[in-house]
Amino acid sequence: MSESNIRVEDNGYAIEARDLSIYYGDFRAVERVNLAIRRNEITAIIGPSGCGKSTVLRSFNRMNELYPTACAEGEVIFRGENIYDPDVDPVEVRRRIGMVFQKPNPFPKSIYENIAWGARINGFQGNMDELVERSLRDAALWDEVKDKLQEIGTALSGGQQQRLCIARTIAVQPEVILMDEPASALDPVATLKIEELMQRLKKKYTIVIVTHNMQQAARVSDHTAFFMMNEDRAGYLVEYGPTNQIFTNPQNEMTERYITGRFG
Amino acid sequence: MKSISANGAFEENIPQRRRTGQIWHTLFQASTIVGIIFLSALLYSVLNQTFGLVAIENQVDPAALAVGGVSVEELSKEQLVAVLQEHVSKGLFRRFEYDRPFAQRSREEVYRLVWQHVVAPQAVETWSLYESIFARDEIEAAVAEEFPDATLQFRSWLNRRLLTASQSSDPEQAGIRTAILGSLWTIAITILTAFPLGVGAAIYLEEYAPDNWLTRLLQTNINNLAGVPSIIYGLLGLAIFVRALEVLTSGAMFGATDPTTANGRTILSAGMTLGLLILPLIIINAQEAIRAVPDALRRASYGLGATQWQTIWWHVLPNALPGILTGTILGVSRAIGETAPLVVVGASTFVAIDPRGPFSKFTTLPIQVFQWTARPQDEYRNLAAGAIIILLLLIITLNALAVVLRNRYSRRL
Numbered sequence: 001m002s003e004s005n006i007r008v009e010d011n012g013y014a015i016e017a018r019d020l021s022i023y024y025g026d027f028r029a030v031e032r033v034n035l036a037i038r039r040n041e042i043t044a045i046i047g048p049s050g051c052g053k054s055t056v057l058r059s060f061n062r063m064n065e066l067y068p069t070a071c072a073e074g075e076v077i078f079r080g081e082n083i084y085d086p087d088v089d090p091v092e093v094r095r096r097i098g099m100v101f102q103k104p105n106p107f108p109k110s111i112y113e114n115i116a117w118g119a120r121i122n123g124f125q126g127n128m129d130e131l132v133e134r135s136l137r138d139a140a141l142w143d144e145v146k147d148k149l150q151e152i153g154t155a156l157s158g159g160q161q162q163r164l165c166i167a168r169t170i171a172v173q174p175e176v177i178l179m180d181e182p183a184s185a186l187d188p189v190a191t192l193k194i195e196e197l198m199q200r201l202k203k204k205y206t207i208v209i210v211t212h213n214m215q216q217a218a219r220v221s222d223h224t225a226f227f228m229m230n231e232d233r234a235g236y237l238v239e240y241g242p243t244n245q246i247f248t249n250p251q252n253e254m255t256e257r258y259i260t261g262r263f264g
Numbered sequence: 265m266k267s268i269s270a271n272g273a274f275e276e277n278i279p280q281r282r283r284t285g286q287i288w289h290t291l292f293q294a295s296t297i298v299g300i301i302f303l304s305a306l307l308y309s310v311l312n313q314t315f316g317l318v319a320i321e322n323q324v325d326p327a328a329l330a331v332g333g334v335s336v337e338e339l340s341k342e343q344l345v346a347v348l349q350e351h352v353s354k355g356l357f358r359r360f361e362y363d364r365p366f367a368q369r370s371r372e373e374v375y376r377l378v379w380q381h382v383v384a385p386q387a388v389e390t391w392s393l394y395e396s397i398f399a400r401d402e403i404e405a406a407v408a409e410e411f412p413d414a415t416l417q418f419r420s421w422l423n424r425r426l427l428t429a430s431q432s433s434d435p436e437q438a439g440i441r442t443a444i445l446g447s448l449w450t451i452a453i454t455i456l457t458a459f460p461l462g463v464g465a466a467i468y469l470e471e472y473a474p475d476n477w478l479t480r481l482l483q484t485n486i487n488n489l490a491g492v493p494s495i496i497y498g499l500l501g502l503a504i505f506v507r508a509l510e511v512l513t514s515g516a517m518f519g520a521t522d523p524t525t526a527n528g529r530t531i532l533s534a535g536m537t538l539g540l541l542i543l544p545l546i547i548i549n550a551q552e553a554i555r556a557v558p559d560a561l562r563r564a565s566y567g568l569g570a571t572q573w574q575t576i577w578w579h580v581l582p583n584a585l586p587g588i589l590t591g592t593i594l595g596v597s598r599a600i601g602e603t604a605p606l607v608v609v610g611a612s613t614f615v616a617i618d619p620r621g622p623f624s625k626f627t628t629l630p631i632q633v634f635q636w637t638a639r640p641q642d643e644y645r646n647l648a649a650g651a652i653i654i655l656l657l658l659i660i661t662l663n664a665l666a667v668v669l670r671n672r673y674s675r676r677l
């Protein structure tokens with residue numbers, strides 16, 4: 001993905017899935033999804049368990065390839081290029097489209113190293129101390145850890161660990177951050193902090209969040225995509241629109257039943 | 265169908281369930297105790313042989329060697345040489361002179377020669393530690409009757425001489441220095457071959473190999489190889505390292521042949537054979553250690569744009585290292601105790617010269633023990649017991665090292 005390809009068509013979308021189907025072996029987990037993620041917005045993906053939300057999210061930076069037998073069909077357009085093109089290196093894709101996971105997974109290294117490592121392996125040339133401080137400040141963690149940067153990252157509380165993971169992700173300066181239920185393992189206070197953080201981060205980054213928590217989706221997101229599964233247990237996109245429309249005036253009956261809690 | 269009522273549906277069987285639990289508890293406890301009994305018996309029999317009374321008879325009474333009222337301990341070097349010349353055969357005396365002229369030898373050295381060849385103390389009978397403690401009177405009576413010239417002394421067969429002397433046909437002079445050095449050399453070669461190969465194979469199988477029938481076949485075979493009798497590895501080592509690769513293992517290829525052997529029965533062959541023997545163990549242990557590294561770490565690494573190699577090198581290996589090291593050390597302690605394959609590969613039963621490198625002929629501690637226990641003289645059994653204690657200490661040290669490494673390097677995940 002060379003710099004010359006940047007913004008050949010700037011349509012305001014950070015990521016566009018076109019007819020994206022994802023398979024695990026013979027099983028079709030996700031069927032023909034068309035979804036355009038707007039830049040500098042928070043897009044929430046909601047839906048019942050097993051509808052392929054996380055699978056879709058992982059396919060946005062080719063993390064699904066780490067799962068054996070997984071394969072994708074269709075296109076995911078990022079910066080005007082299909083990331084599934086044979087000449088695109090997934091390593092490059094993943095630096096530009098970072099990921100935060102459900103369970104906080106800091107490296108069993110110092111807080112400083114947690115941030116610095118990703119930048120270093122990606123050939124970061126600048127001032128590392130500055131980068132670490134900036135990333136921790138951006139992730140609203142600096143004040144809590146500035147005196148113990150050499151302590152091990154796994155000793156932090158769950159919420160701090162998750163913000164450390166976010167800091168680590170933004171340290172490699174991605175354009176998009178994918179978040180896979182980032183607050184589901186956290187208590188309400190830590191969850192609130194993550195949500196506030198997301199609101200600040202969307203000024204610089206595009207955020208896609210998968211969540212089970214509909215209130216969370218309603219609170220934080222600008223657009224919401226609702227997924228369901230069909231008779232073959234394949235997930236598909238039911239409805240996609242501005243969050244307040246999805247939650248106040250859904251066009252699809254299934255969306256309405258889901259957000260009002262009548263099934264799922 | 266019987267109706268299910270709150271009271272009738274459950275049998276009143278709590279006492280019976282508790283009794284069953286108690287029986288199993290007792291059985292498990294009993295098996296532990298049996299194990300401890302056997303281990304204690306092993307330790308007892310070794311210690312029983314290592315210490316005990318010895319009846320020593322001198323060929324010539326040291327008092328008889330006194331010259332002009334001066335006891336043999338205080339004679340000058342020249343007087344000692346004269347004593348030696350007087351008591352040993354002309355041929356032997358010439359050999360001493362030929363090995364190293366007396367003019368160059370120190371007084372201590374000559375004194376040792378006198379002690380070895382003139383006084384020549386011999387253990388005429390030995391007793392176990394148990395007998396020495398509980399039947400001391402009978403032993404003293406028996407010695408006074410059967411060996412009137414002998415003196416009775418309490419001896420630890422595990423002493424400095426055992427550690428520092430080399431192999432000898434005289435049990436009073438024999439030690440295990442060559443065997444310890446041989447064991448250490450062999451183990452060094454074993455680690456050098458098995459560790460990189462084993463860890464490399466484990467990384468490939470866990471991180472790179474596709475999950476197909478070939479990989480599964482390989483995996484099954486590795487698991488089976490871990491259970492193949494060690495003598496089979498000895499035969500393999502004999503065929504491949506000693507015979508087929510003789511040019512390499514004898515050192516001829518590098519022009520480094522040891523003058524004492526010049527064939528493939530060298531430390532290098534032995535070390536590589538033991539390396540093969542513990543290779544499956546190391547692979548399996550390393551694989552388990554690698555598998556125990558949480559996938560969350562790998563995903564975190566990939567999510568930052570790391571390549572597969574960066575993920576393995578910076579996250580998988582450091583976190584698997586304690587497990588890999590533990591597995592390796594356990595494999596190595598097994599290799600240290602191996603005897604059968606080395607007998608096949610051609611361990612020398614009698615090596616009096618220290619090994620000088622990988623191309624020397626060799627003997628190892630277990631071989632030495634094996635060979636000593638087969639000797640007719642009783643004293644060798646005592647020496648073997650002392651050697652066994654050294655071998656056990658070596659293995660305990662290695663295992664302790666494994667624990668230390670595991671504790672030091674295991675990090676919180």
